């Protein structure tokens with residue numbers, strides 16, 4: 001959350017659950033089989049569980065996952081399980097209570113940390129997302145990796161992207177994937193490269209003898225665009241065919257303008273065909289310089 005907060009939009013500007021369900025139904029018919037809910041923060045929206053239940057019932061959607069900050073998540077663990085959600089990505093940049101407060105401006109570390117272990121105990125596939133930020137959490141890299149010693153968890157270190165709300169645009173990233181890997185190698189010289197899935201966002205490694213694994217997401221270096229098949233839709237209905245583009249069409253406006261399912265499919269298809277070849281091209285095609293915040297994009 002940016003320090004100055006964000007401007008909350010009237011609910012009428014947000015996609016309703018009905019609109020989201022219609023959209024996912026159409027996309028499922030087009031071949032989409034995995035949906036990840038990121039937010040904002042998924043669990044601040046009323047009746048999220050009812051919505052997830054309906055999403056899970058859509059024919060063709062065989063993987064429904066969530067990325068969450070873990071603050072309210074603990075209240076819904078049983079319900080998520082009964083809906084059939086198998087994987088939860090939990091954002092946790094530090095294991096130090098004071099640094100957690102500095103980074104998030106919220107005193108919620110204990111709650112999030114407890115939720116992490118409850119999710120693991122309940123058998124979810126848990127990935128910890130930690131954005132690596134110079135001056136903020138570098139001392140946490142090794143302790144976070146150590147979480148994988150006795151826990152079946154994947155800890156992923158994410159390169160910081162320029163979406164911090166202030167038009168940040170760095171020519172060089174202090175902590176890119178190679179430096180993160182170097183730091184890990186220094187402490188764990190036997191780090192073993194794992195075979196990554198075909199559409200994996202992370203390069204994954206195992207510390208020998210440890211239960212879990214560590215990963216690096218080159219979100220800024222963008223070295224995995226070649227296998228990227230993700231699309232994103234923001235809360236206001238902007239379709240992004242790349243995290244770095246500034247929206248290629250607005251699904252909400254089309255729906256509210258009375259578009260038919262077939263017309264919507266053809267709009268989607270056009271957008272997919274015109275997709276930039278990678279994140280660099282998408283960024284250079286932007287009409288606006290990067291001023292967005294991850295809070296509104298959703299990650």
Ligand SMILES: Nc1nc2c(ncn2[C@@H]2O[C@H](COP(=O)(O)OP(=O)(O)OP(=O)(O)O)[C@@H](O)[C@H]2O)c(=O)[nH]1
Pocket residue numbers: 036038065067089127129158161200201202217218219220222228230243279298299
């Ligand atoms: N550049 C880029 N970064 C991504 C992409 N997907 C995820 N990331 C980065 O990784 C962060 C965490 O993503 P998650 O919400 O956990 O989703 P994910 O890693 O794609 O999901 P799974 O692989 O299904 O676990 C995002 O906030 C981004 O910083 C992508 O397609 N491109």
Ligand SMILES: C[S@@+](CC[C@H](N)C(=O)[O-])C[C@H]1O[C@@H](n2cnc3c(N)ncnc32)[C@H](O)[C@@H]1O
Pocket residue numbers: 038039040041042067068069089090091092129130131158159160161162163164219294295297298299
């Ligand atoms: C924006 S959050 C939205 C979902 C949910 N509210 C949460 O906190 O997990 C999704 C992911 O984006 C990551 N993220 C936030 N800012 C980022 C940045 N500047 N660069 C890369 N990833 C970032 C977070 O760590 C989180 O894992």
Ligand code: SF4
Pocket residue numbers: 222224225226228229230241242243244277278279280282
């Ligand atoms: S094409 Fe865009 S969204 Fe996909 S991996 Fe590259 S930067 Fe990320």
